[in-house]
Amino acid sequence: MSQSPAPVPFIDALRDAADLRLPGSGLAWLDAARRENLEAFIAAGLPDTRAEAWKYTALRALGQRRFALGDAQATGHLVDPHALALPGIDGPRLVFVNGVFRADLSRLETLSQGLTLQPLSKVLQNDPEPLRFALSRHYREAGDAFARLNAALAGDGVVLRVAPGARIGKPVHLCFVGTPAQGDVAWHVRNVIEVGEGAELNLVEHHLATASHKHLGTLVSDIVVHDGAKLHHALLQNAGEESTLIRRGSVHLGAKAQAMMHVLEIGGTLVRHDLHAELRGDGARFDTRGVFVLRGRQHIDTQLSIRHQALNTASESIWRGVADERARGVFRGAIVVAEGADGSDASLNNKNLLLSPLAEIDTKPELEIYADEVKAAHGATVGQLDERALFYLRSRGLPRAEARALLTAAFCRAVFTALPNETLRDHFSDALLAHLP
Amino acid sequence: MLKIENLHARVEGKDILKGLTLTVNPGEVHAIMGPNGAGKSTLGNVLSGRDGYEVTAGSVLFEGHDLLAQEPEDRAAAGVFLAFQYPVEIPGVNNTYFLRAALNAQRKRRGEAELDSMQFLKLVREKLKIMQISDELLHRAVNEGFSGGEKKRNEIFQMAVLEPKLAILDETDSGLDIDALKQVAQGVNALRSPDRAFLVITHYQRLLDYIEPDFVHVLADGRIVESGDKTLALKLEEHGYAWVAERDPALAGEAST
Numbered sequence A: 001m002s003q004s005p006a007p008v009p010f011i012d013a014l015r016d017a018a019d020l021r022l023p024g025s026g027l028a029w030l031d032a033a034r035r036e037n038l039e040a041f042i043a044a045g046l047p048d049t050r051a052e053a054w055k056y057t058a059l060r061a062l063g064q065r066r067f068a069l070g071d072a073q074a075t076g077h078l079v080d081p082h083a084l085a086l087p088g089i090d091g092p093r094l095v096f097v098n099g100v101f102r103a104d105l106s107r108l109e110t111l112s113q114g115l116t117l118q119p120l121s122k123v124l125q126n127d128p129e130p131l132r133f134a135l136s137r138h139y140r141e142a143g144d145a146f147a148r149l150n151a152a153l154a155g156d157g158v159v160l161r162v163a164p165g166a167r168i169g170k171p172v173h174l175c176f177v178g179t180p181a182q183g184d185v186a187w188h189v190r191n192v193i194e195v196g197e198g199a200e201l202n203l204v205e206h207h208l209a210t211a212s213h214k215h216l217g218t219l220v221s222d223i224v225v226h227d228g229a230k231l232h233h234a235l236l237q238n239a240g241e242e243s244t245l246i247r248r249g250s251v252h253l254g255a256k257a258q259a260m261m262h263v264l265e266i267g268g269t270l271v272r273h274d275l276h277a278e279l280r281g282d283g284a285r286f287d288t289r290g291v292f293v294l295r296g297r298q299h300i301d302t303q304l305s306i307r308h309q310a311l312n313t314a315s316e317s318i319w320r321g322v323a324d325e326r327a328r329g330v331f332r333g334a335i336v337v338a339e340g341a342d343g344s345d346a347s348l349n350n351k352n353l354l355l356s357p358l359a360e361i362d363t364k365p366e367l368e369i370y371a372d373e374v375k376a377a378h379g380a381t382v383g384q385l386d387e388r389a390l391f392y393l394r395s396r397g398l399p400r401a402e403a404r405a406l407l408t409a410a411f412c413r414a415v416f417t418a419l420p421n422e423t424l425r426d427h428f429s430d431a432l433l434a435h436l437p
Numbered sequence B: 001m002l003k004i005e006n007l008h009a010r011v012e013g014k015d016i017l018k019g020l021t022l023t024v025n026p027g028e029v030h031a032i033m034g035p036n037g038a039g040k041s042t043l044g045n046v047l048s049g050r051d052g053y054e055v056t057a058g059s060v061l062f063e064g065h066d067l068l069a070q071e072p073e074d075r076a077a078a079g080v081f082l083a084f085q086y087p088v089e090i091p092g093v094n095n096t097y098f099l100r101a102a103l104n105a106q107r108k109r110r111g112e113a114e115l116d117s118m119q120f121l122k123l124v125r126e127k128l129k130i131m132q133i134s135d136e137l138l139h140r141a142v143n144e145g146f147s148g149g150e151k152k153r154n155e156i157f158q159m160a161v162l163e164p165k166l167a168i169l170d171e172t173d174s175g176l177d178i179d180a181l182k183q184v185a186q187g188v189n190a191l192r193s194p195d196r197a198f199l200v201i202t203h204y205q206r207l208l209d210y211i212e213p214d215f216v217h218v219l220a221d222g223r224i225v226e227s228g229d230k231t232l233a234l235k236l237e238e239h240g241y242a243w244v245a246e247r248d249p250a251l252a253g254e255a256s257t
Helices: A028-044 A120-126 A129-135 A142-153 A387-395 A400-416 A422-435 B040-048 B072-078 B095-109 B117-131 B148-162 B178-191 B230-239 B242-247 B249-255
Strands: A093-097 A115-119 A158-162 A172-178 A185-195 A200-209 A216-225 A230-238 A244-253 A258-265 A270-279 A285-294 A299-308 A314-323 A328-337 A345-354 A360-369 A375-384 B002-011 B014-024 B029-033 B053-062 B080-083 B090-094 B166-170 B197-202 B215-220 B223-228
Touching: A028 A129, A028 A142, A093 A115, A115 A120, A120 A129, A120 A158, A120 A185, A129 A185, A142 A185, A142 A216, A142 A244, A158 A200, A172 A216, A185 A200, A216 A230, A216 A258, A230 A422, A244 A258, A244 A285, A258 A270, A258 A400, A258 A422, A270 A285, A270 A314, A285 A299, A285 A328, A285 A400, A285 A422, A299 A314, A299 A345, A314 A328, A314 A360, A314 A400, A328 A345, A328 A375, A345 A360, A345 A400, A360 A375, A387 A400, A387 B072, A387 B090, A400 A422, A400 B090, A400 B095, B002 B040, B014 B040, B014 B053, B014 B223, B029 B040, B029 B230, B040 B053, B040 B072, B040 B080, B040 B166, B040 B197, B072 B080, B072 B095, B080 B148, B090 B095, B095 B117, B095 B148, B117 B148, B117 B178, B148 B178, B166 B178, B215 B230, B223 B230, B230 B242
Parallel strands: A093 A172, A158 A185, A172 A200, A185 A216, A200 A230, A216 A244, A230 A258, A244 A270, A258 A285, A270 A299, A285 A314, A299 A328, A314 A345, A328 A360, A345 A375, B029 B197, B029 B215, B080 B166, B166 B197
Antiparallel strands: A115 A158, B002 B014, B002 B053, B215 B223
């Protein structure tokens, strides 16, 4: 007689999830997609470290926790709008608190010509049909657990479209706020972003917390950058220090499309970021610049994968990781230059700094090339602060902690020199410095 | 100002300083000369507090306080400055930013008001005149891509800005051509004052043509074996370090290397 497996509280808490009334409930195609994804998630459970994609990130502890299915009070929490502001960012803003859209905190009055920006909850009410394809997806890989969960339970998010040829001057600010609620909440956000042919968009994604909480947030973002379009995406992840945040982004680029992402990860206790880019059109370019700075027992796992599928495509990825105390960082950078993507140029560089003997960073660059005349370079290192430099600074009068911070900031700084908005660049530097112990 | 008594120090288990005694008063310039391996750089490193140097006996008092008990940053704030033999390149850290942070950290430690960027800029302009250093160097990362001469001039420039009471120049002349050497010496001379002392560590007499010492000491096998005025340096130049060894047979083996 086979023994039934021990109950997993995380899964147990989803027992009644199928009966939830979410925005869009009642739409037959959406109900079906949600139900199927929920069933698939429950059947497969949380991935364990035997799954390659989760090798360095154990979810056992998460599996033992029970989260409330959303936050019924999300529209009532007091949030100071000033706390959401980022210096130099004064354009349209979409704010979500514990995963729920907050009209009172958002700024949607004066949208530029060609920009459509709405919360998913509203789009599902008014005009869901264009999202049918995006929201009917089935995720098949074992590593896709959270994408399934998100597809099953996301009721809100960002729907953003830039019309072909439109150049959106002011950055669009997407703000995800975590705030304490009754119990630990799991919230799920789904973003659909499209930059039309020849259009330009500046996006600033900001995760933050009003106070400490232990929520779980999942975000799935699908971004399409059409032919000749340009996207700049800056992401400041400063989520609650005890929160869990799981993000999955996919970026598809058309011919001569360009996307540049700047990522700074400092928040959360358990953070996972999957970023997958497909360069589908000839001459497409995808660049990422990222830094993660960890302390305490933070665990951040970044999984970057880039697929060159067309002629003369280019990607450049520069990432820095810093871990202090007992923190653990994981970085996987996988680049595939597929057959036919001749003349492509791919480079990946990941350097990491351990500030404590108990900290750990695992880095794994992977490069697969199936095309001709490809330029490719990748490198990854894990090291410590240069003791000679540290002594040099101290011998000039800088206390040890200040000297360490100065060297650590210098280690990371080069990554953000290309951030176009100078005020935001300074803010990134300040946030990074403030997070150093 | 500086009182070193019977200092013994070891590096990686090897005894390097073996009973060094030296007193430096305000306003004096002392040259420490000696063959390779005599312990010259070890002396500079021990005084500035570098890790890896174990003091096994003796004492160092700086203005009456135990210098060896202090962290490197505290020694700097107390007024001790080491011009490195090999200044470290620090990519990503702006030279000016670093120097202002260092100066303000020292001032803070001494209970003095920190300088704002305008005040600091004014100070830097004054010191630039003394050092004849191009202000382009100030905007670069600390020592990054600097030539040998630029690195050494940058050391002296830092010294000018930080205004230490005791400056230790560790083989500042090494690797410099004659023009760079003159510039460095000129900078040092401009900083000589009745309340500032210098410890000039060098292998060659050449530097002392430009920085005139009040005292010259010969360091051999971890001890000062000969002291005198500037003419001692000339004698050494003429006769080589073997001359000292001949006067002290115990050192014969050292000096021949």
